[in-house]
Amino acid sequence: MPDALRFLTRTSGRARLDWTDWLSYAYLFVGLFLMFGPVLWIVMSSFKTQSGLTDFPPSFLPYGQKSVQVAGNEARLPLYRVKMPDGSTRELAELRRIGLTATMIDPAKPGEEIPVNIKDREKTSELRVATENYTELFGKLSFGRYLWNSVFITVVATLITLLFNSMAAFALSKYRFRGQKTVFLLIIATLMIPPTIILVPNFLVISNLGLLNSLWGVIWPAVATPTGVFLLRQYMLTIPDELLDAARMDHASEWQIYWRIVLPLTAPALAVLAIFSVMWRWNDFLWPLIVLSRSELFTLQLALNAFQGELQTEWNYLLAMTVITIIPVTLVFAFLQKHITTGIASSGVK
């Protein structure tokens, strides 16, 4: 035991953990709980049945009410533990309920109907993972449609973003021409213009171009990103110009120089931009909300928003859908965190 304690309190280079270390670790573990707790909670909740979700106080593990098949009834009947007038406890199934009185039967003896005051009974729960929240999603709510829309926008917009931004970055880093500095400053200046303040006129532009209620109306305005141009330009500046001159000697066209020589060397920066772009497009909300008003064009984010606003929200499906929406982002986080953090450190934007 002392060995284990010594191992756990081992530090790199310093003697012992002092009280500031203990305080630090306490802070970190509280942070772990506060940052991951809410997400973990929604994941656990997404495996609960509809009735399990209404339990209060809620349980951490997915408990659902037990039900039984009773002869003479088509649907399965919910089970309750009932305190009988004589003081004994019996497990009964509910046939129907009117007001405060429920009519219940013993699954073993289906002939006899027993009236029970609902105060005298308690749900019988069992651990039950409601995977149907996920499997039924694809039939319900045209979930497949929303998933496809989101994936389409994310993939296509990211591909075009990589192409267009690297082209601009190439021109701005590997050539000297009049107006170059102006163009660069102009592009950087768009960083200062948040999309929120040009919503109305952009709506006009999009509708004039006939892109209203079209996935392309979400894609096109998003593919030219100042962050992307800046990130790639800074990276391309480090590629020696001699490489390009040598290729020109060999009669390579400018386009060939761009994609055969410069692009492969820019791969790490392109990867960072690809990650950013996927996150941006996957998480976009305000602009798609304005462009896409027909529900068959909704992205996952829009669908989530629409369903949570409904009067009778089916939270079991909504939670499952939320968890599915989180999955790609979590995978990116798990495997590519280092790329993201270095990307932020080098460009100062997310």
Added chain:
Amino acid sequence: MSQSAKADGDQGKAGASALGRALAWLPALLEPVMRFAQRVLGARRMPWLFLAPNLLIFGTFTFLPIIINFYYAFTGGVKLFPSERPFTGMENLATLFDCRDYFDPSTCRKDIFWQAVYNTAKFAVLQVGLMVVFSVITALVLNRKIIGRGFWRGVYFYPVLLSPVVVALIWKWILQSQGVLNGLLVGVGVAPTEWLTSASWMFFWVILVSIWAHMGFYTLIVLAGLQAIPKDLYDAAQMDSASPWRVLRRITLPLLMPNLLVVIVLALIRAVQIFDEVFVLTGGGPGTATTFLVQFIYQTGFAEAIHLYGLAAAASLVLAGALLVLTLLQLKIAGGGEIKDGKAKGGAGHA
């Protein structure tokens, strides 16, 4: 340790170039077109061709809309197309600013607008203040010699990656009357609260939720600032056996100040534009307790039955004015030379 980090980096590089190879079909496909273009234009005009797609999109979806926005702000009516809109001069702005007492939104013609302005100002000050404090504390802890630093950094960064809709749904689920928060409260013997329908509580939660969602980003920037402080300063302090508190006040905080100012302005610029997560979480309510400026623009221009584009555009100008002030402040702080140094601390911070 360092070996595994190196292997990790190599793996990342290999992955990146594999990605590059997989995507090479796109430029390859364009090669015949571009070869023809170079023959027609000549090599010297090629850079403009490379720039064209980007400039076209920036022009269409950023610069042109800025101009149109002014036109909308100074015209009236409910028509979308500019030619059908009568010129009304300053009327939209006058409507927004029509108040008997600017400090009491209920005396204004557009009371919701002023409510939104005050909510936004209050939100920005409280949220940014608290968030910077938490970010600095977290960065200080992460900058210590702790086991598994990369993991802990990731913990605080994870919510940054979640979409605003998801963030809102997660917290709505926690805060609802039968939610886990009330469940925990009942567990320790405290009466449950209807968080989602209480105006003052919701304002508090909106601040807390947005800190939860964005803190990791600012923590990273502060952490980078901390790591830039020369180590020998701390060695010297240790030799003088200065107390940790004194080291923090005399070395860390003063040297962190420039970095911190950038963080504050950056966070303010974003806070003023708060919309998505609050809109999904509260819809602006209860009442107008959490209605912010961008939501006012969205509602006036798009969500309500009568689309008052002119009024929405005028409100955008007010927002743009606020952002301009903040951005100029930022450029002044950053010294303007940041771009040349290879760092553009992005103003609005959007793509």
